[in-house]
Amino acid sequence: MAELQRPAIFKWRHFAPEAILCAVRWSGGLEIDHTTVWRWVQRYAPELEERARPHLKATNKSWRVDETYVRIKGRWFYLYRAIDSAGATIDFFLSPVRSADAAKALFAKALADPSHPQPRVINTDKAKCYPPAIDESKKEGILRRRCRHRPVQYLNNILEQDHRTIKRRMRAKQHFRQFGCARRTIQGYEVIHKIRKGQVRWVKNGDVLAQNQFIDRAFGLTL
Numbered sequence: 364m365a366e367l368q369r370p371a372i373f374k375w376r377h378f379a380p381e382a383i384l385c386a387v388r389w390s391g392g393l394e395i396d397h398t399t400v401w402r403w404v405q406r407y408a409p410e411l412e413e414r415a416r417p418h419l420k421a422t423n424k425s426w427r428v429d430e431t432y433v434r435i436k437g438r439w440f441y442l443y444r445a446i447d448s449a450g451a452t453i454d455f456f457l458s459p460v461r462s463a464d465a466a467k468a469l470f471a472k473a474l475a476d477p478s479h480p481q482p483r484v485i486n487t488d489k490a491k492c493y494p495p496a497i498d499e500s501k502k503e504g505i506l507r508r509r510c511r512h513r514p515v516q517y518l519n520n521i522l523e524q525d526h527r528t529i530k531r532r533m534r535a536k537q538h539f540r541q542f543g544c545a546r547r548t549i550q551g552y553e554v555i556h557k558i559r560k561g562q563v564r565w566v567k568n569g570d571v572l573a574q575n576q577f578i579d580r581a582f583g584l585t586l
Contacts, residue, residue, distance in 0.1 A: 370582055370583040370584070372407075372410065372582065373582075378399075380582065380584055381579070381584065383403050383407065384407070384411075384578055384579065384582060384584075386400045386403055386404075387403055387404055387407045387408055387411065387551060388555060388575070388578060401544075404547070404548055404551050405544060405547050405548070407551075407582075408547055408548060408550050408551025408554070409547050409550050409551075410582075411551065411554050411555075411578065411581065411582075412550045412551070412553070412554040414581040414582070415554050415557070415558065415563065415577075415581060416476060416478070418563050418564055418577070418581075419476075419478040419557065419562050419563060419564070420451070420478065420562055420563070420564055421478050421479070421480060422447040422449075422451045422453050422478065422479050422480070423447040423448060423449055423451070423480075424447075424480055424481065424482050424483035424484070425447055425448035425482065425483060425484050425486070426445050426446070426447060426448075426453060426482040426484065426485045426486065427445065427446050427447070427448065427486050427487075427518065427519050427521060427522040428443070428444070428445045428466070428469065428485055428486070428487050428493070428519075428522075429443075429444060429487065429488060429519050429522045429523065429526070430442060430443045430444070430461060430465075430490075431444065431526045431529075431530060433457065433533065433539070433545060433549070434538055434539070435538075435539045435540070435541070435542055435545050436538075436539070436540050436541070438459075440457060440458065440459050440542070440545070441457070441458045441459075441460065441461045441465060442455060442456075442457055442458075442529075442549065443455060443456040443457075443458060443465055443466060443468075443469040444469075444522065444525070444526065444529070445469060445473055445522075446521065446522050446525055448521070450521055450525060450560065451557075451560065451562050452525070452553060452556060452557045452560065452562065453473050453479055454469060454472050454473035454476065454479070455469070455549060455553055456468050456469035456472055457542070457545060457546045457549060459542070461490070461492060462492055463492045463493075463495040463496040463499065464496075465492070465496075466492050466493055466496035466497075467496045467499060467500050467503075467505065470496070470497075470500050470505050470506060471500075471505050474505060474506075481506065481507050481510065482506070482510050483509075483510065483511065484510065484511045484512075484513050485497060485506075485510060485511070485512055485513070486513045486514075486515055486518045486519060487512070487513075487514050487519070488514065488516050488519055489514045489516065493512065493514065494512060494514075497510070497512045528556055529549070529552050529553065529556065532552045533549075533552070558574050558577065558578070559574060563577055
């Protein structure tokens with residue numbers, strides 16, 4: 364693609380936009396220096412998440428919330444994640460601590476997106492951070508007062524399985540060195556995971572061609 368024809372976001376990049384987005388989609392897969400791919404992921408993964416957001420299908424009102432671990436510069440951080448009862452990803456929040464405030468931040472972040480309606484029920488494990496997080500979120504108007512908290516461990520099995528996909532990508536990355544870099548990279552993992560699960564309107568789960576075409580359209584590479 365000639366430089367004049369490139370969308371502005373790719374201006375002055377040495378590689379073709381198609382190659383850059385391929386690397387961001389797969390976090391590799393091309394014979395390109397890994398630091399170059401890393402820079403592309405840092406720049407374009409958050410942009411893809413932002414551009415994909417208006418095209419996401421609405422999630423349902425039964426949430427599953429849990430946290431898993433992420434290692435950053437030798438220290439364990441907490442990755443809070445939420446999916447709905449059908450397995451659709453809702454949102455994530457990366458935190459240095461396991462706390463009610465972190466869980467509240469996840470709720471607020473998720474509900475800032477219009478594709479996520481107010482939950483009817485939030486299922487969690489029996490971690491002590493969730494009851495105060497839900498109670499305080501109701502008092503602050505983040506959650507509706509009629510939202511029910513259901514601490515039933517086995518109902519979160521679907522989320523435990525969903526964690527594995529994200530953690531498999533993180534293991535391939537080996538480790539993160541900075542909090543901000545980790546958050547931006549996870550943004551990329553999460554949005555690609557959403558696209559692959561068929562959460563984008565008119566793009567089916569398993570239709571790799573349509574998924575790739577959606578990403579290209581999001582960046583103005585195709586009509």
